[in-house]
Amino acid sequence: MPNFDPFESILVVTQFIILLTFHEWGHAKSANMLGDSTARDEGRMSLNPGVHIDIFGTLILPLLGTIFGGGFFGWAKPVPVNPYNLKNPRRDLMLIAAAGPFMNIVLTYVILGVLSIVLEFTDFNPRESPLHNEINKQLIRMALISVFLAAFNMLPLFPLDGFSVLRGLLPREAAFQFEKLRPYGMPILMCLIFLPGIFGIPNIVFNFLGNVSYGTLNLIAKIVGLR
Numbered sequence: 534m535p536n537f538d539p540f541e542s543i544l545v546v547t548q549f550i551i552l553l554t555f556h557e558w559g560h561a562k563s564a565n566m567l568g569d570s571t572a573r574d575e576g577r578m579s580l581n582p583g584v585h586i587d588i589f590g591t592l593i594l595p596l597l598g599t600i601f602g603g604g605f606f607g608w609a610k611p612v613p614v615n616p617y618n619l620k621n622p623r624r625d626l627m628l629i630a631a632a633g634p635f636m637n638i639v640l641t642y643v644i645l646g647v648l649s650i651v652l653e654f655t656d657f658n659p660r661e662s663p664l665h666n667e668i669n670k671q672l673i674r675m676a677l678i679s680v681f682l683a684a685f686n687m688l689p690l691f692p693l694d695g696f697s698v699l700r701g702l703l704p705r706e707a708a709f710q711f712e713k714l715r716p717y718g719m720p721i722l723m724c725l726i727f728l729p730g731i732f733g734i735p736n737i738v739f740n741f742l743g744n745v746s747y748g749t750l751n752l753i754a755k756i757v758g759l760r
Contacts, residue, residue, distance in 0.1 A: 542599040548675040549595055550582050552637060552682055553609045557585040559636030560612040560629055567625040569618035577612050585609040606726050611692070623708070627701025630694040634683035641683075641750065644676040646757040653758070676753075681746040688738075691718030 558580055561572035572578050577585070586592065590608040598606060619625040648669065651657045659669035687695040696718060700708045729736035754760045 539600070542596055544671065545599045545674070545678075546592065546595045548671070548678055549607065550586065550591060552640060552675070552679045553591065553607075554580055554582045554585050555636045555640055556633040556682060556686075557609050557612050559632040560614075563629045563632035564612065564614050564625075567619055567628065569615050569625075571613045571615045571618065575613055577610075623701055623705075627698050630697035630701075633694050634686050637679045637683035637686075638749075638753075641676045641679045641753050642757065644672055644679065645750075645754050645759050648672050649757045649759040673750075677746060677750050680749045680753075681742065684742045684745050684749070688722070688742075690722050691715045693718070693722070 558578065561578035564571065565573045565578055579585075587608060587610050595607040614626070614629055616622040616626060657665050657668075659666040686693050687698065689695040689699040691714070696715070700711055703711055725736070725738050729739075751760065
């Protein structure tokens with residue numbers, strides 16, 4: 534059993550909530566920009582984490598995952614979108630879905646960019662100060678979680694954002710056929726998340742997402758001058 538560290542678990546889940554808040558805000562803001570004010574009218578176009586939190590999916594499940602397994606799966610309340618308010622529902626639903634992962638990539642740039650500036654122009658030194666080292670570790674981990682959120686949500690399975698993005702990119706007839714897979718998305722997703730652990734086999738999908746996340750993180754770090 535992993536070492537029980539409630540403080541570290543709370544830190545991870547707090548980072549997750551902050552990143553998820555921006556993710557959901559991205560959905561709500563883009564929907565409002567494209568003509569649907571439903572999320573704004575219901576108070577969801579906000580950077581207040583409280584309006585996005587699902588008690589089980591955002592708090593309990595991620596906290597249990599970090600305490601007992603070192604990783605977690607979670608979600609926020611879905612942002613309401615009324616496609617009848619959109620000028621081009623097929624295109625606009627795709628853009629609204631993509632806005633969440635896009636926000637996570639933007640946040641990764643911001644986190645690593647700020648860290649790069651602080652390292653360059655202040656006496657912040659993770660190698661010599663335990664406090665600075667801990668802050669550096671937490672910021673890099675937060676950036677990695679943000680990238681992973683983007684990568685995970687781009688899986689083409691309902692209810693993840695990748696499902697709507699792929700549906701919007703496909704030709705109309707192919708999109709109609711793809712839509713028929715919607716009911717199977719959640720069962721497939723649950724199998725991908727839990728079955729490898731149950732049977733003690735490598736999680737190929739999550740290993741792939743991990744590699745993509747680390748590769749993207751390193752690329753962004755190079756771009757902002759952190760590597």
